[in-house]
């Protein structure tokens with residue numbers, strides 16, 4: 229069974245149309261931030277075994293950046309939102325991780341043939 233991702237703009241698409249960038253959690257520090265803050269932003273990532281939010285680009289479709297909530301253990305996709313909406317929701321709730329406004333339902337669960 230192929231892994232499918234529901235792009236909020238294009239609908240259900242195979243995961244091969246997408247390019248993954250990584251963890252959507254780190255927040256870019258201010259330009260004048262200390263070296264340690266920039267070092268952590270650029271180099272340090274949690275190695276999550278479970279559900280996490282990641283940046284994915286629909287490179288084979290609309291080319292929009294998305295935030296995909298995915299289980300890294302079984303590759304089940306829980307929600308997909310446009311990255312701009314995710315950023316707006318994050319800005320509206322400073323100090324808290326953003327909850328997506330209107331998450332698209334996941335198209336499928338499980339891992340595809342790789």
Ligand SMILES: [Zn+2]
Nearest residue numbers: 235238286290
């Ligand atoms: Zn798309």
